[in-house]
Amino acid sequence: xxxxxxxxxxxxxxxxxxxxxxxxxxxxxxxxxxxxxxxxxxxxxxxxxxxxxxxxxxxxxxxxxxxxxxxxxxxxxxxxxxxxxxxxxxxxxxxxxxxxxxxxxxxxxxxxxxxxxxxxxxxxxxxxxxxxxxxxxxxxxxxxxxxxxxxxxxxxxxxxxxxxxxxxxxxxxxxxxxxxxxxxxxxxxxxxxxxxxxxxxxxxxxxxxxxxxxxxxxxxxxxxxxxxxxxxxxxxxxxxxxxxxxxxxxxxxxxxxxxxxxxxxxxxxxxxx
Amino acid sequence: xxxxxxxxxxxxxxxxxxxxxxxxxxxxxxxxxxxxxxxxxxxxxxxxxxxxxxxxxxxxxxxxxxxxxxxxxxxxxxxxxxxxxxxxxxxxxxxxxxxxxxxxxxxxxxxxxxxxxxxxxxxxxxxxxxxxxxxxxxxxxxxxxxxxxxxxxxxxxxxxxxxxxxxxxxxxxxxxxxxxxxxxxxxxxxxxxxxxxxxxxxxxxxxxxxxxxxxxxxxxxxxxxxxxxxxxxxxxxxxxxxxxxxxxxxxxxxxxxxxxxxxxxxxxxxxxxxxxxxxxxxxxxxxxxxxxxxxxxxxxxxxxxxxxxxxxxxxxxxxxxxxxxxxxxxxxx
Numbered sequence: 001x002x003x004x005x006x007x008x009x010x011x012x013x014x015x016x017x018x019x020x021x022x023x024x025x026x027x028x029x030x031x032x033x034x035x036x037x038x039x040x041x042x043x044x045x046x047x048x049x050x051x052x053x054x055x056x057x058x059x060x061x062x063x064x065x066x067x068x069x070x071x072x073x074x075x076x077x078x079x080x081x082x083x084x085x086x087x088x089x090x091x092x093x094x095x096x097x098x099x100x101x102x103x104x105x106x107x108x109x110x111x112x113x114x115x116x117x118x119x120x121x122x123x124x125x126x127x128x129x130x131x132x133x134x135x136x137x138x139x140x141x142x143x144x145x146x147x148x149x150x151x152x153x154x155x156x157x158x159x160x161x162x163x164x165x166x167x168x169x170x171x172x173x174x175x176x177x178x179x180x181x182x183x184x185x186x187x188x189x190x191x192x193x194x195x196x197x198x199x200x201x202x203x204x205x206x207x208x209x210x211x212x213x214x215x216x217x218x219x220x221x222x223x224x225x226x227x228x229x230x231x232x233x234x235x236x237x238x239x240x241x242x243x244x245x246x247x248x249x250x251x252x253x254x255x256x257x258x259x260x261x262x263x264x265x266x267x268x269x270x271x272x273x
Numbered sequence: 274x275x276x277x278x279x280x281x282x283x284x285x286x287x288x289x290x291x292x293x294x295x296x297x298x299x300x301x302x303x304x305x306x307x308x309x310x311x312x313x314x315x316x317x318x319x320x321x322x323x324x325x326x327x328x329x330x331x332x333x334x335x336x337x338x339x340x341x342x343x344x345x346x347x348x349x350x351x352x353x354x355x356x357x358x359x360x361x362x363x364x365x366x367x368x369x370x371x372x373x374x375x376x377x378x379x380x381x382x383x384x385x386x387x388x389x390x391x392x393x394x395x396x397x398x399x400x401x402x403x404x405x406x407x408x409x410x411x412x413x414x415x416x417x418x419x420x421x422x423x424x425x426x427x428x429x430x431x432x433x434x435x436x437x438x439x440x441x442x443x444x445x446x447x448x449x450x451x452x453x454x455x456x457x458x459x460x461x462x463x464x465x466x467x468x469x470x471x472x473x474x475x476x477x478x479x480x481x482x483x484x485x486x487x488x489x490x491x492x493x494x495x496x497x498x499x500x501x502x503x504x505x506x507x508x509x510x511x512x513x514x515x516x517x518x519x520x521x522x523x524x525x526x527x528x529x530x531x532x533x534x535x536x537x538x539x540x541x542x543x544x545x546x547x548x549x550x551x552x553x554x555x556x557x558x559x560x561x562x563x564x565x566x567x568x569x570x571x572x573x574x575x576x577x578x579x580x581x582x583x584x585x586x587x588x589x590x591x592x593x594x595x596x597x598x599x600x601x602x603x604x605x606x
Contacts, residue, residue, distance in 0.1 A: 042518060055519035063503075131491075132501040134569040135561045247453075247489060250503040254527050256519040258571050261559025265546060 007190070014157050014189040015196070018182060019203040023152065025145045025178070027207035030273040031215065032056060032138060033259035034208065038216060039266055046222040049212045053205060053226065054233060056256060061204060062237050063251035065142070065179035067244050068129050069200045072183035073193035075113060075121040076161055122165055125249075126174040132250025135260035137273035146178035153181060159188020194238060201234045202227075215270055335389040336360030340376060342433075344401040348372040353396070360391060363408065371598055373402040373434070384412040385421035385450065392424050397462075399430035406603055407439040412473075413448040413483070420449035420485070427454070429462035434596075436465040436588065438603065441526075441577045444483035445473035447509075454490040460565070463534040465591060466490060467584050470506060471526045471577050472515075480525045482509040492533060499565045502531055524557065524573035528580035530587055533567035536595045542568050544590045552583055560587075 021027070034052055037043040043052050113121075133139035150169060153162050161184040168174040179200065186196030206227060213223040263273060338360040341353025349372055351365065359382040366375045378393070385391070397403050413421055429435055444450060458464055468488060472480035485507045492500040506527060508514050515521040542562055549558040549572070556579060558572030570587055574580045589600035 037518065052518055055517060059505075059519050063505075127498045128491075128501055130564060131498040132503060134500070134502060134563065134571075135559070136563075137561075139564060248503075250501050251487070251489075251505045252503065253505060253517075253520040254571050254573055255517070255522040255557075258557060258559040258573065259519075261561040261569075261571065264561060 011189050011191045011195070014185060015191055015199050017157065018149070018153070018185055019199055019206070021203070021206050021210055023149075025148045025152070026272075027145060027204075028211060029271055030137075030141045030145070031208065031211050031263075031271045032060075032141070032273055033135075033256055033263055034212065035215065035269065035271045035273075036259035036263045036266060039268075043212075043216065045216070046218045046226060049209075049216060049218060050226045050229060053208060053212075053230065055253075056208070057201065057205065057230070057233060057237055058240075059253040060251075060256050061201060062240055063244065063248055064129065064132060065177075065204070066197060066201050066237060066241050067249055068125055068177070068179040069183040069186075069197045070193050070241050070244075071125055071246070071249070072122070072180045073187050073191075073196050075118050075125075076184075076187040077113075077193065118164065119168065122168060122180065123173055126168070126177055126180060128246075128249050129177045129179065130175045132252075135257060135264070135273075137264055138260050141273045142177045142179070143175055146176040146181050149178055149181040149185075150176050153185045157185050157189070159185065161185075161187045194242070197241060198234050198238050201237055202231070205230050205234070211271065333390065334358055334392050335382070335385075336380065337392045338362065338378065339394045339396075340403070340405075341396040341398070342374060342401040342403045343398045344372070349374040349397075349401040349403060351376070352398075359389075360393070368404070368602065369599060371402065371596065373404055373436075373598075375404040375406065377406050377408050378439070379408045380411065384414045385423075386414050387416040387421065388419050389421040390424070391422065394426045395435060396428045397430060397433040397435050399459075400432040401430070402434045404436045404438065404601065406437075410440045411442045413442065413444045413450045413486070415445060415447040416449045416484075417447065420451055422450070423452045425452070425454040427456040427458070427464070429456065429458035429464060431459045431461045433459065434463040434465075436601070438465070438467045438585075438588065438601065441469040441471050441581070442486070443471050443473050444481070444486050444506075446475070446481040446483060448483045449485040450487070451485075452488045452490075454488075456490070456492040457496070458492065458494060458533065460494050461535055463591075463595065464492065464531065464567075465588055466529075466531040467588070468529045469526065469577055469580050469584070470528075472508070480508075480515060482514055484509045488529070490531060492531070494565065500531065500533065500563050500567070500569070502529065502569060504529065504571075522557065522573060524575055526574045526577060526580055528558075528570075528572040528574065528584055530570040530584050531567070532570075532587075532591055533563065533565060534591060534595055535566050537562075537566040537568060537591075541590060541594055544594075545570060545587045548583060548586050548590070552579070555579060556583060558583070 034043060037052055043049050130139060133142060150166055154166055165180060165184050169176040182200050183196055209223045209226055212218055213220055336359035337357045339355040340351055342349050343352040359380055361379050363377040363379060368375050427435055456464055470486050472483055475481055488504050490502040491498055511517050511520060515525050516523055542560060545560045556572050556574040560568055560570045562568050572580055572583060592598040
């Protein structure tokens with residue numbers, strides 16, 4: 001990725017802001033079932049936590065929120081590429097991104113993706129993403145963090161994509177999901193699908209690791225070692241995500257889901273999921 | 274939308290929807306045109322299903338089944354029935370005095386083979402009540418080239434109910450299977466969908482690490498998705514086999530139950546969770562409320578009987594609380 005410093009800053013700084021683990025979305029309160037494994041004794045140290053985290057990434061996060069980020073970003077790929085959407089210039093990051101939506105008509109610059117199609121696409125993704133989270137706490141987590149990130153984004157990182165989604169949420173047409181909000185902030189600031197998706201995955205892993213540091217607990221250095229080990233897996237996860245389609249949205253493995261359901265009735269809980 | 278889907282002929286809707294009860298016998302020997310006139314009721318949902326599935330250029334079905342159930346004076350009966358190829362239904366039964374009709378699906382071929390594609394379309398009209406089951410387990414044999422597929426569409430009218438309680442799906446070594454189920458239901462209807470997946474067993478007593486079983490069930494109300502159950506079971510591609518945290522966790526069988534009913538409440542969910550607690554020594558399961566009234570149940574275990582027994586107990590909770598009905602007794606005929 002080469003490009004001029006201004007382009008980098010225009011895309012990178014907004015991304016850094018929403019990936020900050022201190023961003024007040026409430027991510028500190030959610031383990032997505034990890035706490036159930038903690039109670040069972042399956043997760044008890046760095047190695048067992050890392051094992052769970054890798055499985056969570058590969059068996060759920062890729063297919064749910066990860067895929068949703070990519071699909072959301074690609075809804076706008078047409079308009080972003082010709083500069084019609086974001087306030088910031090189409091960045092070097094965007095130019096380097098090869099993965100355009102297959103639905104893109106190649107030669108229709110003015111309205112590559114018509115507005116009504118973008119709205120319909122957002123409504124569809126939002127509904128499926130909400131519906132696929134069968135464990136109630138996971139569904140609620142996506143929603144509360146999504147509403148909060150929408151608020152933060154509107155205050156601090158406004159843009160046309162986010163504004164559009166905020167309108168759909170205010171109308172009650174959409175629920176407001178964290179993955180979609182995150183993707184839209186990326187889109188509005190010229191971050192291409194590959195970058196915004198991997199940033200989302202990694203920031204989710206970072207939050208979970210910090211929760212493990214406090215919850216298990218494991219040492220701060222152990223947490224950072226885990227993140228170091230997970231970094232290449234995020235790139236591999238993106239490779240997988242880029243081969244998936246709409247029918248893969250929300251694919252899950254049974255053990256993870258059972259643990260997330262079980263968490264609702266767990267007696268002593270530090271976390272909300 | 275796939276242009277070759279068997280029924281896209283909207284002109285046919287001018288024909289009477291109530292088709293012949295005896296169609297099951299005659300239609301099996303009838304080709305194209307006759308089939309078209311017989312499949313009016315399900316045409317809309319079928320087209321949707323075809324478009325949501327990974328399409329092939331030319332649709333060919335190893336077996337097809339359509340069932341349309343209508344209530345008349347408190348008693349449900351098929352007013353539309355069509356089958357072709359390796360799928361049919363046995364004569365209906367009435368297992369109790371509720372008026373609910375029970376149909377049993379039969380796959381005369383005995384197993385799903387590589388490339389086999391099956392299509393099932395069920396319509397339960399307003400206030401009609403169907404219990405659909407199978408005669409025996411569905412066996413998924415080796416798919417060295419592609420996979421086998423079942424596409425099922427369900428439409429439930431106001432106050433209608435479908436209880437779908439099939440026998441287990443048995444996946445053998447090197448098998449790949451995909452199931453797409455699309456339900457479009459009225460918010461006042463009741464849906465009960467069960468599924469049990471087991472590995473075939475090798476001669477040495479080890480469970481076969483089948484390649485892939487993917488079961489995707491999308492439930493819509495007024496066209497909008499309200500519940501999406503999209504499960505992926507791929508023990509052969511997992512270095513831990515059946516041992517992995519988050520996937521099988523040392524168990525070999527997976528059971529699922531999806532219940533949507535406008536009366537489903539916290540008390541019903543608590544009753545189902547109590548069933549799980551009682552069985553915690555040998556089953557690992559969870560249940561959670563859906564975004565609309567209803568719940569999802571997922572369970573891991575080591576035997577079909579144990580999972581079946583749990584699922585039927587959970588179904589019995591729904592039957593007793595919302596229908597004043599006894600537990601289902603699926604003695605096979």
